[in-house]
Amino acid sequence: MNAKIIRQQYLDQLALSKDQNVIKVVTGVRRSGKSTLLGLFQDTLREQGIADSQIQSFNFEEEKNVELRDWRKLHHRIEQKLVPDKMNYIFLDEVQKVAQFEEVADSLFVKPNVDLYITGSNAFLLSGELSTLLTGRYISIHVLPFSFSEFVQVFPEEHNNDRLFEKYLTSSSFPEAINLAKIDDKLANNYLRNIYDTVVNKDIAERYQIRGRIDFDRVVKFVFDSIGSPLSARNISNFFKLNNDNIFHGTIKNYLDYLTKSYLVYPVSRYDIKGRRLLTTNDKYYVVDLGLRNILLGSTPGSDVGHRLENVVFLELLRRNEGEIFIGKNEDCEVDFMVQMVGGERIYYQVSYQVNDQPKTLARELAPFYKIRDNYPKFLLTMDLVPEQFDGIKKVNVVDWLLNQ
Known part of the structure; x- marks a missing residue:
């Protein structure tokens, strides 16, 4: 059985920015542990009493989410499941696979009851339109393989x-x-x-x-x-x-x-x-x-x-x-x-x-x-x-x- 390594340094950074009015952008080379990190953070949220209904998580490398690579369908799915009058935690993993994903990020960011986390495997995630869109509205957490x-x-x-x-x-x-x-x-x-x-x-x-x-x-x-x-x-x-x-x-x-x-x-x-x-x-x-x-x-x-x-x-x-x-x-x-x-x-x-x-x-x-x-x-x-x-x-x-x- 593989040991579960708690990546405390990165979890602490996510915890500090939780519920803050910034998008959390987690970057790093493929297979460095970004998806696992998001899973660990979701476990932390549940331990703090956050209900499963308030957490929506999508990994766009998974077959079941291929249809949601259409940003309109993704946005509609998230909107449908938002819990009113409570903070909702939205995790979009390997979001660069969603064409025009910046449209989703922009729409969710302006909602007062959404805390948004996105990951990507290359720096293009923070280039071009998204970089312009997110100027002053995001923090970047860069994940490396194991120390x-x-x-x-x-x-x-x-x-x-x-x-x-x-x-x-x-x-x-x-x-x-x-x-x-x-x-x-x-x-x-x-x-x-x-x-x-x-x-x-x-x-x-x-x-x-x-x-x-x-x-x-x-x-x-x-x-x-x-x-x-x-x-x-x-x-x-x-x-x-x-x-x-x-x-x-x-x-x-x-x-x-x-x-x-x-x-x-x-x-x-x-x-x-x-x-x-x-x-x-x-x-x-x-x-x-x-x-x-x-x-x-x-x-x-x-x-x-x-x-x-x-x-x-x-x-x-x-x-x-x-x-x-x-x-x-x-x-x-x-x-x-x-x-x-x-x-x-x-x-x-x-x-x-x-x-x-x-x-x-x-x-x-x-x-x-x-x-x-x-x-x-x-x-x-x-x-x-x-x-x-x-x-x-x-x-x-x-x-x-x-x-x-």
Whole structure:
């Protein structure tokens, strides 16, 4: 029996916005757990005394709801079942499958007794007409695959967190992929391949009518293989030219945009710390799931461990949502991550697999910190077990950091 993981971070965000006059938009890559999250929140509502008659939930990937992909029929069905003089909680899951769904959202939003929740598997949900329609009227909650703290809960029989982290670092964090891998790795691998094919075929290729699928797949593999490395459409194009493959840099720029909007990858811009300006070239990209990367590249899970660790840290920073994430550039050095918080404060992070008994590696990782002339917190995250401090710079075990210990 699969363990039921309570995704408290996301439930807390939904609870805070409950009954507020904003539409709750839950986004995230396919199979990251958005539908399960809505189900958990509906259970919470029932525990609070909300009657089933006040909750309407529709998943538009289910066969029984195909007819309701017509927005007029959907609107009529919801209207018929609204309970007067009580708050009604409406959940529209994978709503991008409903043509002109923004008409339904607009109509329901203006009703004082409707609290509306919608989910979608790509950023197009918040682009175009809906973005204009919802300006100032929605909050976005972005769902990622399991964090390490959630991953640990799936294996209650394993008490060695370091051993679990090695597994987390080399496998998938998609909820169902983790459960399938417990049975057979081949099942999990097939599942991950299906996720990738669905995202590429349905969310990208069909929408943009991509004809050069071979070129597209080459670009995707290149990006997945280059996590944590500076990339631009032009330098990717130049790489392919060296191998006698001509892919126009404008086409590559579009491909990068499609990958970002489908939540397969996340770009991180570079920020000039000394010059206090955003740099517009050579973003770094991180993948939504390392298991997905294994499948696409056919790579050995234990390889490229430094960039894998960096990818895990980036996704955790994204989950914590403490501020905007940048790559910090300072003169000829770079800090792996700089989190710029709303109040103007910052936190800096360097990520290195190990530095103990490696004085050259330690010096290299600390060097960017010493060039930063401010007193904001600075962390060096490593797999080393013993915490240390170097002139106020804290070296912290990354497993402890991920578990908030």
